[in-house]
């Protein structure tokens with residue numbers, strides 16, 4: 001039996017080829033793209049500019065994958081966390097966060113993650129599989145529909161949910177194509193942020209594409225001794241190599257890098273580390289985001305006191321490093337990445353999800 005084709009994730013050329021294999025004109029592919037990405041319609045029956053015969057043909061040969069919503073948590077600060085089920089039964093999360101400038105969606109790029117950062121629930125259990133470009137896009141379309149229903153607009157996307165995007169390189173490139181295609185979703189890559197834990201070689205590879213997106217590197221520690229303790233990736237790509245790849249990226253793309261730095265009490269938030277951090281990044285065109293650790297049940301880490309955070313920030317500012325302290329959203333829900341998915345595996349069978 002022939003397998004049905006999943007239209008979500010296919011590029012324009014592939015859709016044109018599909019329609020031509022059915023004896024249909026190229027413009028039908030463009031109509032389909034318009035239905036899926038602009039109107040958010042996934043049922044062939046609702047595609048009213050397709051003749052009935054074509055709709056029947058499509059139903060027999062193709063489908064448009066949709067995610068099944070398993071759980072949804074809404075925070076007091078308007079962040080919403082979704083838990084989705086994929087067709088193979090795997091689960092992923094997406095989070096919508098509300099900022100002054102609008103709604104930003106954080107999507108998953110893998111089921112699980114193999115990077116093993118010690119502060120992150122996504123890494124517990126390792127990587128199960130990569131997400132296809134269409135599966136990442138499905139998260140975007142779902143949330144776009146939800147926001148539209150409430151007269152809200154999606155302003156940007158962050159690849160920072162479950163998974164390390166650069167560990168799923170080809171599918172991420174395909175996703176970037178889908179999300180920015182003028183015929184389809186048409187979001188400028190200026191509104192997309194790709195976050196990596198520091199896969200130095202892949203950062204250099206990404207630089208070759210010269211995308212106008214924001215690259216955000218999760219640094220979290222300014223010395224190898226410290227970083228090795230919380231981010232195993234540092235043993236493969238120590239800070240010297242990572243910083244070289246960041247310098248290369250900035251030079252090649254002409255864009256500014258963001259360095260994320262989780263502030264963890266009694267670990268990396270002493271003044272001396274602010275000094276080390278300033279020295280590490282001072283010659284790179286960058287912005288530092290300080291993120292006080294959001295306490296998570298599975299981990300013993302805590303955020304430092306307000307005073308310590310201010311001292312840390314001041315030290316960076318004295319060294320003329322552009323810096324902001326990012327507020328932690330969704331403190332009252334399981335908003336840190338991987339928490340909701342992890343919790344779902346602990347639910348007794350038949351229990352509420």
Ligand code: SF4
Nearest residue numbers: 113115117120123163
């Ligand atoms: S922080 Fe990112 S890279 Fe590290 S384990 Fe979590 S998802 Fe993976």
